[in-house]
Amino acid sequence: MSEQDASGKRRWTMIVDLDKCSGCGACVVACHAENNVPIAAEDQVVADRSQHWMRIERYWEGEYPDVKARFVPVLCQHCGEAPCEPVCPVYATYHDERGGLNAMIYARCVGTRYCANNCPYRVRFFNYFDPVFAEPLNNQLNPDVTVRSAGVMEKCTFCVQRIRRAEHTAKVEGRTLADGEVLPACVQACPTGALMFGDRYDAASAVAKLLEHNGRAVRLLETLGTDPSIYYLKGGTSHVD
Amino acid sequence: MSIETERNPWMSAPPESEDEQEQVEHLRKDHLLLDPVGMEAMNQDALGSMTRHGRWTWMLIVVLGGLAMMAGVGWLVQLFVGLGFTGLNRTIFWGMYIINLVYFIGIGHAGTFISAAFRVMGFETRRPIARAAETVTLFALAAAGLFPIIHLGRPWKVYWMIPIPNQRQLWPNFQSALEWDAMAIMTYVVGSVLFIYIGLLPDLAMARERTGVNWRRRLYSALSLGWRGTDRQWALHESVSTIFAYVIIPVMFSVHTIVSWDFAMTIQPGWHSTIFGPFFIVGALYSGVAAVLVAMGFLRRFLKLGYFIREEHFDVMAKFLLIMSFAWIYFYFGEFLVTWYGNLPPEMTILDLLLYGEAAPLWWLMIFCNVVVPVGLLWMRRVRRNPGILFVIAVFIQVGMYLERYLIVGVMLGRPELPFNYSWYYPGLEIPIAIGAFSFVIFFYFIFTVFVPIISTWEVGEGQFLHGLRKIGRKITKFKSDMH
Amino acid sequence: MAEYELLGLFQDVDSAGDAVEALRQVGVSDRSLRVLSAFPLSSKILGRKHYNHKLGLAAGAGALLGFAAAIFFAVITPQLYPIVVGGRPLLNGPPMLILVFELTMLGTLLGGFLGFLWQGGFPSAGGLYDKRIAEGYLGVAVQVDEALLEKVQAAYSAHKPVDLKKAEVKPRPDRRLLIGTIAIVALLAVNFALLAVSFDILHLEFLPDQMKAQISFASQMGPRLGAPAGAVPVPGVALVGGRPATAPLAMTEDSLQRGAILFDIHCAVCHTVDEDEPVTQVASFFPDDGEPPAMTSARVMARTPEQIFTFITDGIGKMPSLAENLYPANRWDVVNDVRSLTPAE
Amino acid sequence: MSRPTRVWITVIGLVVLLVFIGPFIFGVLASVPNYEQPIVEFSHKRHVQNAGIDCLYCHSGATRSPVSGIPSVEKCMGCHEHVLSGEAPIVKLQEYWENGEPISWTRVYQLPRYVHYPHHVHVSAGLNCETCHGNVGEMDIVTPAQIPNMGWCIRCHQGEENAVELMDCLNCHY
Amino acid sequence: MKISRRDFIKVSIAGAASTVLVGCQPNQRYVELEPYVVPPEEAVAGQATWYATTCGMTPAGNGIIVRVMNGRAVKIEGNPEHPLNRGKLDALGQAGLQLLYHPDRLHGPVVQETPGRREFKPLHWNEAVNILAENVKRAGAGLAIWAGLTTSGHLVDLFKRFAKATDAPAPVFYDLYAALHSYDALASACGGALPTYDIRRADLVFAFGDFLGSGPNPVYYGVQFGAFRGQALGKRGYLAQFEPRMSITGAVADRWVPVKPGHEALAAGAMARIIAEEGFGGAERAARAGELAPEVDVAAVAEACDLEAEALVKLARAFAEAANPVAIPGGAPAGADNGVEATKAVQILNAIAGVGPLAPGVIPPGITPTTPSTFAEAQALIEKMQNGEVQTLLVYGANPVYELPEAAGFRQALNKVETVVSFSPIIDETAAWAHMVLPERTYLEGWGYRVVTANTGRTIISSRQPVVVPFYQDEATGPAYSTGDVLLTIARGIPDAIAALPWTDEVAYLKQMVGALPAGAYGGSDPDTRWARYLQHGGWWPAEDAEPAASIMELAPVKVKAAASQGEANEYPLYLHVYTPVMLGDGRGASLPWLQGSPDPMTTMTWRSWVEINPQTAHNMGIKDGDILKVTSPYGSIEAPAYVYPAIRPDTVAIPAGQGHLDSGRYAKNRGANVIDLLGATTDATGENLAWSNVRVKVERTGETINLPIFEDKKGAQEHLHF
Numbered sequence A: 001m002s003e004q005d006a007s008g009k010r011r012w013t014m015i016v017d018l019d020k021c022s023g024c025g026a027c028v029v030a031c032h033a034e035n036n037v038p039i040a041a042e043d044q045v046v047a048d049r050s051q052h053w054m055r056i057e058r059y060w061e062g063e064y065p066d067v068k069a070r071f072v073p074v075l076c077q078h079c080g081e082a083p084c085e086p087v088c089p090v091y092a093t094y095h096d097e098r099g100g101l102n103a104m105i106y107a108r109c110v111g112t113r114y115c116a117n118n119c120p121y122r123v124r125f126f127n128y129f130d131p132v133f134a135e136p137l138n139n140q141l142n143p144d145v146t147v148r149s150a151g152v153m154e155k156c157t158f159c160v161q162r163i164r165r166a167e168h169t170a171k172v173e174g175r176t177l178a179d180g181e182v183l184p185a186c187v188q189a190c191p192t193g194a195l196m197f198g199d200r201y202d203a204a205s206a207v208a209k210l211l212e213h214n215g216r217a218v219r220l221l222e223t224l225g226t227d228p229s230i231y232y233l234k235g236g237t238s239h240v241d
Numbered sequence B: 001m002s003i004e005t006e007r008n009p010w011m012s013a014p015p016e017s018e019d020e021q022e023q024v025e026h027l028r029k030d031h032l033l034l035d036p037v038g039m040e041a042m043n044q045d046a047l048g049s050m051t052r053h054g055r056w057t058w059m060l061i062v063v064l065g066g067l068a069m070m071a072g073v074g075w076l077v078q079l080f081v082g083l084g085f086t087g088l089n090r091t092i093f094w095g096m097y098i099i100n101l102v103y104f105i106g107i108g109h110a111g112t113f114i115s116a117a118f119r120v121m122g123f124e125t126r127r128p129i130a131r132a133a134e135t136v137t138l139f140a141l142a143a144a145g146l147f148p149i150i151h152l153g154r155p156w157k158v159y160w161m162i163p164i165p166n167q168r169q170l171w172p173n174f175q176s177a178l179e180w181d182a183m184a185i186m187t188y189v190v191g192s193v194l195f196i197y198i199g200l201l202p203d204l205a206m207a208r209e210r211t212g213v214n215w216r217r218r219l220y221s222a223l224s225l226g227w228r229g230t231d232r233q234w235a236l237h238e239s240v241s242t243i244f245a246y247v248i249i250p251v252m253f254s255v256h257t258i259v260s261w262d263f264a265m266t267i268q269p270g271w272h273s274t275i276f277g278p279f280f281i282v283g284a285l286y287s288g289v290a291a292v293l294v295a296m297g298f299l300r301r302f303l304k305l306g307y308f309i310r311e312e313h314f315d316v317m318a319k320f321l322l323i324m325s326f327a328w329i330y331f332y333f334g335e336f337l338v339t340w341y342g343n344l345p346p347e348m349t350i351l352d353l354l355l356y357g358e359a360a361p362l363w364w365l366m367i368f369c370n371v372v373v374p375v376g377l378l379w380m381r382r383v384r385r386n387p388g389i390l391f392v393i394a395v396f397i398q399v400g401m402y403l404e405r406y407l408i409v410g411v412m413l414g415r416p417e418l419p420f421n422y423s424w425y426y427p428g429l430e431i432p433i434a435i436g437a438f439s440f441v442i443f444f445y446f447i448f449t450v451f452v453p454i455i456s457t458w459e460v461g462e463g464q465f466l467h468g469l470r471k472i473g474r475k476i477t478k479f480k481s482d483m484h
Numbered sequence C: 001m002a003e004y005e006l007l008g009l010f011q012d013v014d015s016a017g018d019a020v021e022a023l024r025q026v027g028v029s030d031r032s033l034r035v036l037s038a039f040p041l042s043s044k045i046l047g048r049k050h051y052n053h054k055l056g057l058a059a060g061a062g063a064l065l066g067f068a069a070a071i072f073f074a075v076i077t078p079q080l081y082p083i084v085v086g087g088r089p090l091l092n093g094p095p096m097l098i099l100v101f102e103l104t105m106l107g108t109l110l111g112g113f114l115g116f117l118w119q120g121g122f123p124s125a126g127g128l129y130d131k132r133i134a135e136g137y138l139g140v141a142v143q144v145d146e147a148l149l150e151k152v153q154a155a156y157s158a159h160k161p162v163d164l165k166k167a168e169v170k171p172r173p174d175r176r177l178l179i180g181t182i183a184i185v186a187l188l189a190v191n192f193a194l195l196a197v198s199f200d201i202l203h204l205e206f207l208p209d210q211m212k213a214q215i216s217f218a219s220q221m222g223p224r225l226g227a228p229a230g231a232v233p234v235p236g237v238a239l240v241g242g243r244p245a246t247a248p249l250a251m252t253e254d255s256l257q258r259g260a261i262l263f264d265i266h267c268a269v270c271h272t273v274d275e276d277e278p279v280t281q282v283a284s285f286f287p288d289d290g291e292p293p294a295m296t297s298a299r300v301m302a303r304t305p306e307q308i309f310t311f312i313t314d315g316i317g318k319m320p321s322l323a324e325n326l327y328p329a330n331r332w333d334v335v336n337d338v339r340s341l342t343p344a345e
Numbered sequence D: 001m002s003r004p005t006r007v008w009i010t011v012i013g014l015v016v017l018l019v020f021i022g023p024f025i026f027g028v029l030a031s032v033p034n035y036e037q038p039i040v041e042f043s044h045k046r047h048v049q050n051a052g053i054d055c056l057y058c059h060s061g062a063t064r065s066p067v068s069g070i071p072s073v074e075k076c077m078g079c080h081e082h083v084l085s086g087e088a089p090i091v092k093l094q095e096y097w098e099n100g101e102p103i104s105w106t107r108v109y110q111l112p113r114y115v116h117y118p119h120h121v122h123v124s125a126g127l128n129c130e131t132c133h134g135n136v137g138e139m140d141i142v143t144p145a146q147i148p149n150m151g152w153c154i155r156c157h158q159g160e161e162n163a164v165e166l167m168d169c170l171n172c173h174y
Numbered sequence E: 001m002k003i004s005r006r007d008f009i010k011v012s013i014a015g016a017a018s019t020v021l022v023g024c025q026p027n028q029r030y031v032e033l034e035p036y037v038v039p040p041e042e043a044v045a046g047q048a049t050w051y052a053t054t055c056g057m058t059p060a061g062n063g064i065i066v067r068v069m070n071g072r073a074v075k076i077e078g079n080p081e082h083p084l085n086r087g088k089l090d091a092l093g094q095a096g097l098q099l100l101y102h103p104d105r106l107h108g109p110v111v112q113e114t115p116g117r118r119e120f121k122p123l124h125w126n127e128a129v130n131i132l133a134e135n136v137k138r139a140g141a142g143l144a145i146w147a148g149l150t151t152s153g154h155l156v157d158l159f160k161r162f163a164k165a166t167d168a169p170a171p172v173f174y175d176l177y178a179a180l181h182s183y184d185a186l187a188s189a190c191g192g193a194l195p196t197y198d199i200r201r202a203d204l205v206f207a208f209g210d211f212l213g214s215g216p217n218p219v220y221y222g223v224q225f226g227a228f229r230g231q232a233l234g235k236r237g238y239l240a241q242f243e244p245r246m247s248i249t250g251a252v253a254d255r256w257v258p259v260k261p262g263h264e265a266l267a268a269g270a271m272a273r274i275i276a277e278e279g280f281g282g283a284e285r286a287a288r289a290g291e292l293a294p295e296v297d298v299a300a301v302a303e304a305c306d307l308e309a310e311a312l313v314k315l316a317r318a319f320a321e322a323a324n325p326v327a328i329p330g331g332a333p334a335g336a337d338n339g340v341e342a343t344k345a346v347q348i349l350n351a352i353a354g355v356g357p358l359a360p361g362v363i364p365p366g367i368t369p370t371t372p373s374t375f376a377e378a379q380a381l382i383e384k385m386q387n388g389e390v391q392t393l394l395v396y397g398a399n400p401v402y403e404l405p406e407a408a409g410f411r412q413a414l415n416k417v418e419t420v421v422s423f424s425p426i427i428d429e430t431a432a433w434a435h436m437v438l439p440e441r442t443y444l445e446g447w448g449y450r451v452v453t454a455n456t457g458r459t460i461i462s463s464r465q466p467v468v469v470p471f472y473q474d475e476a477t478g479p480a481y482s483t484g485d486v487l488l489t490i491a492r493g494i495p496d497a498i499a500a501l502p503w504t505d506e507v508a509y510l511k512q513m514v515g516a517l518p519a520g521a522y523g524g525s526d527p528d529t530r531w532a533r534y535l536q537h538g539g540w541w542p543a544e545d546a547e548p549a550a551s552i553m554e555l556a557p558v559k560v561k562a563a564a565s566q567g568e569a570n571e572y573p574l575y576l577h578v579y580t581p582v583m584l585g586d587g588r589g590a591s592l593p594w595l596q597g598s599p600d601p602m603t604t605m606t607w608r609s610w611v612e613i614n615p616q617t618a619h620n621m622g623i624k625d626g627d628i629l630k631v632t633s634p635y636g637s638i639e640a641p642a643y644v645y646p647a648i649r650p651d652t653v654a655i656p657a658g659q660g661h662l663d664s665g666r667y668a669k670n671r672g673a674n675v676i677d678l679l680g681a682t683t684d685a686t687g688e689n690l691a692w693s694n695v696r697v698k699v700e701r702t703g704e705t706i707n708l709p710i711f712e713d714k715k716g717a718q719e720h721l722h723f
Helices: A026-035 A042-046 A160-172 A185-189 A206-211 B020-030 B038-051 B055-081 B096-121 B126-150 B155-161 B177-210 B214-223 B231-264 B276-302 B311-342 B345-355 B360-377 B387-414 B430-451 B457-466 C013-026 C055-080 C093-119 C131-135 C146-158 C175-198 C253-267 C305-314 C328-340 D003-030 D044-050 D073-080 D088-098 D119-124 D129-133 D150-157 E005-022 E096-100 E125-142 E153-165 E176-180 E183-189 E218-229 E248-252 E264-278 E282-292 E298-304 E309-321 E339-353 E375-386 E410-415 E483-493 E495-500 E506-516 E527-537 E593-597 E615-620 E714-718
Strands: A012-017 A055-061 A068-074 A093-096 A101-104 A124-126 A153-155 A195-199 A230-233 B467-472 B475-480 C003-010 C033-036 C138-145 C163-168 E049-054 E063-069 E072-078 E143-147 E204-207 E238-242 E255-257 E325-328 E392-396 E419-422 E448-451 E461-464 E574-579 E611-613 E627-633 E636-644 E652-656 E695-705
Touching: A012 A206, A026 A055, A026 A185, A026 E072, A026 E593, A055 E714, A068 E248, A101 A153, A160 D119, A185 A195, A185 E072, A195 A206, B020 B467, B020 B475, B038 B177, B038 B430, B038 B457, B038 C131, B055 B430, B096 B126, B096 B177, B096 B231, B096 B276, B096 B387, B096 B430, B126 B155, B126 B177, B126 B276, B126 B311, B126 B430, B126 B457, B155 B177, B155 C175, B177 B214, B177 B231, B177 B457, B177 C093, B177 C131, B231 B276, B231 C033, B231 C055, B231 C093, B276 B311, B276 B387, B311 B345, B311 B360, B311 B387, B345 B360, B345 B387, B360 B387, B457 B467, C003 C013, C003 C146, C013 C033, C013 C138, C013 C146, C055 C093, C138 C146, C146 C163, C253 C328, C305 C328, D073 D088, E049 E448, E049 E527, E072 E096, E125 E143, E125 E392, E125 E419, E125 E483, E143 E153, E143 E375, E153 E392, E153 E448, E153 E483, E153 E495, E153 E506, E176 E183, E183 E339, E204 E309, E238 E248, E238 E264, E238 E309, E255 E309, E264 E282, E264 E298, E264 E309, E264 E339, E282 E309, E282 E339, E298 E309, E309 E325, E309 E339, E325 E339, E375 E410, E448 E506, E483 E495, E483 E506, E506 E527, E611 E615, E611 E627, E615 E636
Parallel strands: A012 A230, E049 E461, E143 E392, E204 E238, E204 E325, E238 E255, E392 E419, E574 E652, E611 E636
Antiparallel strands: A012 A195, A055 A068, A093 A101, A124 A153, B467 B475, C003 C138, C003 C163, C033 C138, E049 E063, E063 E072, E448 E461, E574 E695, E611 E652, E627 E636, E627 E695
């Protein structure tokens, strides 16, 4: 039983353990499968228009032979004070008080792309063309998620359709949502368990416990004051070196 | 036929001799307001200018119309297929459409500034060129107003940005800079259009009386609202013009500040700076005045308005341009120094990109156009009084200012906080649409000069009525009477 | 008495000034005297009283209106449908100031212009006019009744006008109201069109697809694909080899309550609880031998829970299968409810 | 006004009407609904009032799934194999059943696909079917009680005491 | 009739008013309703049904559950109850749905006159099966079967029984996975079973292959790696990776050791020798090292492997002193010509620390694991085909034309085979050369089971059941046959095969098999319940999940030397490192847009193959990103764009496998180059396995340049991300 804070609000939070992330890309493909994210053809990739709601940024450090690669999975940080929200002229993106999510309402989006410019993480993707799902690939599309048309902004939603389904089932069965009952597709698929997901306001949740004075927890571009909901656990070092 | 133009040779140096007659002659030739040829001749010349388009200019008009149509077709394709034809990508979401918006609104500001601010400050040189400048504003704003629609992903939903009641009970978000843009540009458009119209009334009345062509007569009598020039109407006209002049100057300042706040409100490195407001206004006036110089050069050369638009006007405008270039350099250096000295990593990445990186050629070209050319040449009196050279300098400044905005929007956006997503901007469909926009402005400018007298003869007449010559000691100088 | 309008054309300011002075001597009131010129002459030049107009008032009214609109948009609309953005409170000061400034300025401009039109009598049908006024001549127009006519004409001719015109004054219709109403009607028409679209009364269907229809397959959308034959889903199948795959649920209070509700919805259509109750409407259509048994009848009481579960799942005889209506767990609830019924003595 | 100008005015008036008002009228006509069902004689009223069947018997999804569900042909045949099996509409039904062809009922409440409406949550929140669908028991041919647009949903959602939670766009749009 | 102005206005107002009163709303039907005639029992409209089955994209045999909405499979996730991948899944597994709904899938059997022209005519299923039956009957002993490692266990058994019944040569189970993952080399070095290790509580791991990305069991080791890094009380394992090119395992390793290609065995042997000489890790381990370590001169080895001697000493010391160290063999060293010795050298390290691979589980009767054949057996079959002894060749679940090197001569041998029949659902390179194609149902539509290749101490049988109705049931081609049913129907026509394959259809075979299984984790008294629970939970595995026992292998000291490289050093200066990329696997992923379009983790490349080259080497040769390079080996040459890769040895270039398809659907066709063309058919020292690593190549610029379809910005990725 998860007792949220007094007002019943939740703060969905994800923890990315950079020490465990092996960069295998299972989360990237799982996200495409769950959220009908279109795949860019080669010419669009060259034009730098690939759309991946979850991407793995690989940074190089050092020169050969002691060169080091760092994987940093980056997705929408669902910021508490999101810079992308106030700039939208039609409230197509706003802060969902109930779950602490940064909502992107496709039907309301006019396509000014101002939100994407103001996102320091560049995790918002614009549909420059209508997505192409060659017949019969459209059978695979998840009916719970709107297939976005051209001219609309899209981004990671923490698989809000899975959250909603779990919440609805829990409400119909008269119980509150258990910790870990709802996982986004990437967290569910991650082989090494680098991704964890839960409600930070619920003290009993695994996420909350892990974050309690965890020295390794740090947030991406925290100095910008966006209050992101994603905590990265910095990679550890071993006794041997 | 225009008033013969050899009355003001290009290089009029003041006469050495003491002879009074020569001095008067020189002063007359140099200053329009001291060289009255009577309202009748002036009306004749001003109305004549409407029909002086030669074969070349008509061909140019047709070409420009074609280019504008081409851009319209390009936009329709983009509307139905998607924004994929542009050069935008997952890092750079704003491109030449927003650059065009800022550029054309920038040009729009000079017109209003010259007619409103000069009127408030009482600069007499505004009299012949006020309407020419305001027309630049009018059509620059028209073009600028199109771009917020063209750059939208789903333009047919733009009515959601208008605060009208709807069944969804949803209202636009008035904390967004784009919403302020909408409000500010609407106010500015309304202000500019009405300001031109008020100034145009007496001239339309004059044209109504003089024109012989049937459809022109019906057009002007409808447009001039039955203006008879009674003292009561003139008094109202004076006070409404004054109200507009005083109100439209702060509105002008607010519009370009808000347009610059579209960028300053973000936390994008290179954009998030407090001086963007004044910096953009100075940039606007800078490119705007250059645009007005271009217009003046065109009117004088092609519509043979040599009598009205003389060297003294070019001289004043060029000085104003010189001052604006100093102001612009001052602001740009300020921003550059603050960024460089602060040495914040994301900001420094952008600085390196501009100075030595991929964008270096564009940046140095901009510096050449905006700094070297104007400051290098405009201090010379001979340059300031020569419309040909000023035309060239003005075009350089246009290129420079367009590049400055291109660097701010297209290039700086390519360097976000997370280095993995750096990108470069290769414009695609935006180029034909930008060319189309330029031709749209110039096309409608020509059409405007065909339908409406571009010189405000009543203002020039009033000016000449108020000015005269006075002999102080051995020198004959001009003076303005305080009968106003 | 007929009113007459006279217009005298003078070469320059001085002669016009003298004419005006002369006319005033003759007794023409300043209000009915007009001086027409090609460019604005301040009243001091002609020594006349300053014409105070109420334009400032109109601009001020416009400003107030603009201010009110700005307050409505900036303060009231966010509260009508409260949407929180950027972790900031619902109402934030700075953006409001910008909005207030813009709309107040707009109001001032519009107010000023409409005031100018209204007080200038535009579009006035105009009185006497002469082409040469635009060429720098000054026109002195007077509107007098018949009595003063001769004196006025004499005063005019004393100052050698270039030309003198006289015309009877005809009552001209005031077109301002007509033009005003037309403008308002046009504005309302545009608003009505916008409102019709935003209240979903009219649908602009010819625009590109707006995600209303999707290429993914919604529930119960054709072409339908059945379930794979012989496959067992993760929650398991109801019957394995004819027998229930899951064990009966315990007869808890919850189960019985759920069972009762479900019985009323799904079973009470045909079955009654006691034998003596009248047959339900649907059951009356069944031939006498195939009539649905009452729940407390011997036939039903003799059945084992597994059998009842199988009947619900597969149906028996004329009873259709209710698998589509009930999850297996709910079927056990109904079984518990049926078993808990005792025959009425 | 002379005759030719009057003719001119009417012609111009018609052109203006076509150009401006035409799309609106076209838009309106395109959205005039028709709710005619494949089996025209099917009447909710007779099933609910005469036979006393509960809504959930046929639309059993309403309490456990976002979609209330349109009953299968087997569900109809469950009773109509015996009940009134002689009548014309029932014969039509049996034809569907024999050649295994589904009855593609005309959808009455059609929400755009970017709206996800959960029946089971509303039913478990205490609303009954009549609240939104009107008194279907009285209708022979079901017609919508209101236009199913956002304004209608908002009217209830903003009235609730947990309105802050219910007025959240992410409830329906994702 | 003349409209007066007044009437005209009246008409328009009336018109507008009437339309408003009608009250209109959308009559467009975005959803054409089509309720069921007879609804399936489990289906509730609007709710999903989940089915458990096995992933068919890789031979690992991960258990998956598939979400089915409105009769269509929309999402694949790991089966939480499956003991191998415990609810987790890799990118290849997630993308299986696109194979099911691939736009280029065959709707029914097709036949082709002249192989290679790719002109196919559709055929009715019954007709196709009859033709196949005749050919098989006529072929008699001349029947050959070539299958891949993802073949379901029941088909392996049916193929073997069929071959034995018609005394045809034993079926060959060989594809690119078998080659590049060196199953046989590893198995033969570790006592016959594919070595799998439990590293959850290990505190130090030496990895000689990319076990997290392109190894045989990336998901199993992924789950293990998660536990390895996040052990109790903050304990964290140390990983060192020995590889000439940094893979994703190298990227997350604490230490990447760029060993010279072919010298990994030497390095492992040297470390053992150092432990012996220096006496690290206590007397017992030093003593054992003394016995087993090969006699090598450490300084000479260090210099040969291009490593600093004291680095080797430090690593050896760490290994020896670790409480629970593990050395995982595999990767390039196992594919060298001394592959088996190299694996043994690594095993010696384990033996020193007293650690061994997990014992393989006991295979219950009636269950057939898919054990890969050796390359020698494959060559033998090709030999037979070349000599014309094979009349009918059946190719199932493999693509030898694409997967085998040219030198193996498979494609030439095909000309000698009378009828080639392929069972590929999509026309791939082998099907393009086939006479007839009977498209097999994808793994999401078919029956079967897979015995999991990883030996995790207990036998895991992962069940496979259809999650959706087979997608192509076109009336024109009639009801589709699965390959198992095809075999069983053909068998009925061949007298001596009837006894070997008595079942009516494959489901009967499976039911009988599952019925015979002992009570597993989910029990079940009667066969029907056991069959239902076997399908419901996704397979059968013993109940207890006790600590898996590690088998200590007795090893003899082994002589280690540098692997011989193929091609002279002066003519071919650079080493070629071949690997199966994370996204495309063995090339099966190339036909799926999700995998082609998702960026490769290390290079972020998409839609193409590429040549990774060291920045210094590139600079010396004047190569920059996007230059098309011509890579020539002693056996062939390909062209691919250069990608300057900071983490690769200067003397090595790396090219991923998987691209360069000529067929396999619109997403794979004519994209990139097939690196297998650079490999020869030379076998290793034992003559059993293909020696695919240590081929030497030379690289030249062709002068052409393209824009690399990469997701990253190369300069940006070099910058430090300030957290």
